[in-house]
Amino acid sequence: VAGLAAESSKKLDVLLGGLLLPGFDEQSCASRYQSVYYRKNMTRSPTPYLIDQLRRQEALQRRCGPGTDAYRRASDRLKSGVKGVDTVDGCSYLVLLSYRGLGNRILAAASAFLYAMLTGRVLLVDRGKTMGDLFCEPFPGTTWLLPLDFPLQGYRDLGEDAAESYGNVTLRNETGGSSEHRFVYMHLDHAASVENKLAYCDDHRQFLHRVQWVVMRTDGYIAPILFLNPAYQQELHRMFPRKDSVFYIVSRYLLHPTNDVWGMVTRFYDSYLKSADERLGIQIRVFVKDDKPVQHILDQILACTSQERLLPGVLPSAGGAPPPPAGARSKAVLVTGLDGWYHDSIREMYWRSASANGEVVSVHQPSREEHQRMFHRMQDMKALAEMYLLSMTDKIVTSGWSTFGYVGTALGGLTPYIMIKPEDEEVPDPPCRRAMSMEPCAQGPPYFECTRKEVDKLLDTGNLVPHVRACEDMSWGLKLI
Ligand code: GDP
Known part of the structure; x- marks a missing residue:
């Protein structure tokens, strides 16, 4: 931390406005006081x-x-x-x-x-x-x-x-x-x-x-x-x-990754994300059998990033356009997902063709684990590191229904563009929606009111208090706004 602090000309509030206490051993948990940097x-x-x-x-x-x-x-x-x-x-x-x-x-x-x-x-x-x-x-x-x-x-x-x-x-x-x-x-x-x-x-x-x-x-x-x-x-x-x-x-008070996880976060960030002018996170969670790659999800991602102007289009590859001048704006895209195919496809698109606005787009995915394994130490560590990396981006696209995406978003204080979960293997219209807030969705709320407890009648609990509303990605869920 001392080194980083010296590097930084700004005086940063490592204790986050009093949220954290001073005096913890910094060596045993570097993330607690380092994350502010x-x-x-x-x-x-x-x-x-x-x-x-x-x-x-x-x-x-x-x-x-x-x-x-x-x-x-x-x-x-x-x-x-x-x-x-x-x-x-x-x-x-x-x-x-x-x-x-x-x-x-x-x-x-x-x-x-x-x-x-x-x-x-x-x-x-x-x-x-x-x-x-x-x-x-x-x-x-x-x-x-x-x-x-x-x-x-x-x-x-x-x-x-x-x-x-x-x-x-x-x-x-x-x-x-x-x-x-x-x-x-x-x-x-x-x-x-x-x-x-x-x-x-x-x-x-x-x-x-x-x-x-x-x-x-x-x-x-x-x-x-x-x-x-x-x-x-x-x-x-x-x-x-x-x-x-x-x-x-x-989460900023309670959750501080261990040194092993924090090392994974900072090494990846410093290597691939830090120097870009802008960072975009794309969190891909496909709820299909075998977690196999599917075309309509790739189409949905590209429709969303195009609709929301998060990624530039590409020029026709046979056009012979000159490469962008040196010093063009750079955008680093962090892709997370169990499968690598989406990342590979997007990266190849920006390799084969120039971006339409001259932006230099680089695409990075920390891991491709293929299948979900519960309580597997290394997979959990990678997953946590990736949630933190997502939270360090400037804008974020997430997959509806995914708690992985909820955490990446809310840790970073980012208001996500949520890709609605597709039905019938088709790209939903619209492909994604700007969320109302950074908060995670509560996916299984009760449908009764505490004052009446009429449990045999279904009630729309998304209407009871002004700051609790139905989630964007799940109409029966509730979120704070
Ligand atoms: P959800 O199922 O999308 O709500 O998210 P969870 O985190 O609760 O469960 C999914 C689990 O699958 C994660 O905890 C990871 O173990 C694994 N997983 C899913 N997506 C990814 C990913 O992008 N990267 C890594 N490393 N693991 C993932």
């Missing part, structure tokens, strides 16, 4: 109130986290089956299970952190096979990783049907003032049952605040849904007066 200035600032709440959460994590007497007592209670909330230490916990692809897991981590802050719980994340290889510790003086000796047997296998699921506890009416639970499992998968989604509406009149241990499983971003619960609205408004940048701010 690679990213654009923050376009949204944290409020003093949010910063106060972060400091409170850090103090809670330290006071109750792994290694403390309070944690030992809490895990002993869980192990021996003691029910109800503990009144001695005043520590309660939210355990986040590791679930699905990396984009899903990152959205889940940011969401769970927000939920932990709202409900005064200590956040502990199940490391799965890779979490510790991907991210540095976010909280000073403690760990957010769930200890390996966590005493709840079979917790990773908890599912919607578990006796302890919020839905089943509610169906059994074990929610009254005197009900006590050893733990409760929140199943917030996008396709969870209505009864389980009632957990989104839990408040002080309900029972979760009387449960010391809550285990959560979600595959996506739930922040927009938390804004629908009247119990949280005021607090969320104080933390985030601007609703369009919740993930952006939370």
